[in-house]
Amino acid sequence: MTGTAIEKTDAVIVGCGVAGGLLAGRLAKDGYRVVVLEKRPEIGVPVRCGEAAGSREEISPFIPVDDRWVVAQINAARMYAPDETFVEKRFPGVGLMIKRDRFDQALAKQASEWGAEIRTHHEVVAVARENGRICGVAVINHNDNTRYMIEAKVTVGADGVEGCVGRLSGLTRHLKLKEIHAGLEYLLEGDGFPTDTIEIYVGRSVAPGGYVWVFPKGHRLANVGVGVLPTMAKTDTAKTYLDRFVDKHFPNAKRKALIAGGVSGTKPLKTMVDDGVLLVGEAARHNNPFSGGGIMNALEGAEEAHRVMVEALKENDLSRRSLQRYDKAWHKRNGRLIHKFALLRELFFKLEDDDMNKVISVLGKIAAAQSGKITDYTELFGAAFKTTPGVLWKARKMLW
Ligand SMILES: Cc1cc2nc3c(=O)[nH]c(=O)nc-3n(C[C@H](O)[C@H](O)[C@H](O)COP(=O)(O)OP(=O)(O)OC[C@H]3O[C@@H](n4cnc5c(N)ncnc54)[C@H](O)[C@@H]3O)c2cc1C
Structure with a gap:
């Protein structure tokens, strides 16, 4: 210079x-x-973020939690399979929805x-x-x-x-393209959004290589976004997947803002x-x-x-x-x-929708049998993989 x-x-x-x-x-x-x-x-x-963060206890050692940037408490998580059956786990106070800016x-x-x-x-x-x-x-x-x-x-x-x-x-x-998710998110205003639950929708038909999220923002608002792996979403764009989802689930919601950003997955x-x-x-x-x-x-x-x-x-x-x-x-x-988690990503998001339905169904049974807070999701998914007929074999082929 x-x-x-x-x-x-x-x-x-x-x-x-x-x-x-x-x-x-x-x-x-x-x-x-x-x-x-x-x-x-x-x-x-x-803001380029879904705005779901850790719990009060997790955040407060870094900065005092302030209600000026907290919009909701997360008490549960739901994962929807491609056939829209879901597994839900409640763990009060597990996270906060924040105003990221x-x-x-x-x-x-x-x-x-x-x-x-x-x-x-x-x-x-x-x-x-x-x-x-x-x-x-x-x-x-x-x-x-x-x-x-x-x-x-x-x-x-x-x-x-x-x-x-x-x-x-x-x-x-x-x-590389296979290492970055294309993320796109609407801030939606309307009715029917969860208030204390974060929702995740998975499946190649919904979000190839990633997922759709519905995160509550309080006051009839929600962040609804999609992350797709460009190498798997060959024909449609992230916007196509997001619009298709919103049209189906929240047809009357007002699209107040659209944000885009890449998320690394390496x-x-x-x-x-x-x-x-x-x-x-x-x-x-x-x-x-x-x-x-x-x-x-x-x-x-x-x-x-x-x-x-x-x-x-x-x-x-x-x-x-x-x-x-x-x-x-x-x-x-x-x-x-x-x-x-990187290994889990390799396995899970590459499953065909039918296999994903099976894994999530098994996941539901395992989660229901467990009490208290889930501490290790990778163990939970690992158990679901192992107990889902045929899936472990396919998973091996994906990795080796
Ligand atoms: C669509 C989307 C949704 C997401 N949702 C969530 C979520 O719900 N929960 C969650 O935990 N994470 C989420 N993430 C990921 C999360 O936002 C990031 O992991 C987080 O922001 C990383 O923080 P950081 O400080 O490392 O980087 P950033 O927050 O990205 O900060 C980097 C900063 O560096 C600045 N910068 C870049 N280049 C330069 C330069 N050359 N000179 C000066 N400044 C520069 C940028 O402007 C930026 O302000 C999401 C990401 C995206 C894209």
Whole structure:
């Protein structure tokens, strides 16, 4: 970059979504100089999310739960088979429906109150290297169309699914079509929506390689969306599937808004760090590859990143070797489960509709026999696979 001013900081965080907002706050609270660069003019806007998050207990260690961004409590989940029979499990308080824009803004406010500097409409366009290590970023300030550079002891890619830090630093590559779900969602207004239950509809005929979600938003509102795998949805688009679903189930609802976004569905990265750089949240593929959910994963990833970054900054050692403690900690906390969900995704969403009907019917029986909260969905699905005649054999063929 030429003709650019250079400033220095301890950490530069690219992206002020869930992961970036939390991590920035935690580092700033510990006394480090943190600059957050967010390319959007307004944090969290437009919302690109189904807005189903964890429970009050799960969220509150990260940010005090605030009724300004909570719209409903989730007390049950229903999964509909292609033949529209369903399995339902009630577990009161299992999650919250949130206003995602306000949630991201609350995390950013917390970060700035703790001392982080947040710059909106500032887009990172390149990473800078010195002797092979990442030493900062090049930025365009879209507010006045100027360019500048920030030199940082550590650069964080918290820039989500479309992020550039991972690619520019060589940690990630563009996602292949089979690794990304095309997500599309209406905010619907009308009657007949669930109020405290999240509903999932599966089947190739409904959403090839993914599912349709109906999530309550209170006040006669619901987020109704679809995620499809483009490689499986050969002829129709995500919009065709979504419109078909809405026409059938909520023909009188008003379509108030339409949002689109990609959701990664890959295994987690083996390494999320290199000399002077670290990835977190969806940029590091922290999402649950089965559900696509990533809000809680981004918070947890940021928590692990914070812990290791503080140690590394204290030691003044931001080398790959030093930051690898984050790889290790994250994989220990979440890696095994995410791998299991990735496997489940490979199996479940590729089933033919008839087989899916059978699996969900067995799932219903297993769930009914269980009492209390389900703690491991992969075990539950695994049991359903094993006990559904013929399906395990087909599943083996899908994998090997
Ligand atoms: C349609 C859809 C529905 C979803 N529904 C749910 C759900 O119901 N529940 C759930 O848990 N998860 C859901 N997800 C996934 C969830 O939204 C993500 O996992 C989560 O947002 C990841 O958080 P993050 O902080 O890693 O990234 P993000 O929240 O995506 O934040 C990344 C930020 O980086 C910014 N950025 C990107 N590039 C640059 C750049 N070059 N310079 C500066 N800034 C940059 C972006 O503008 C963005 O603000 C959904 C996703 C989609 C697309």
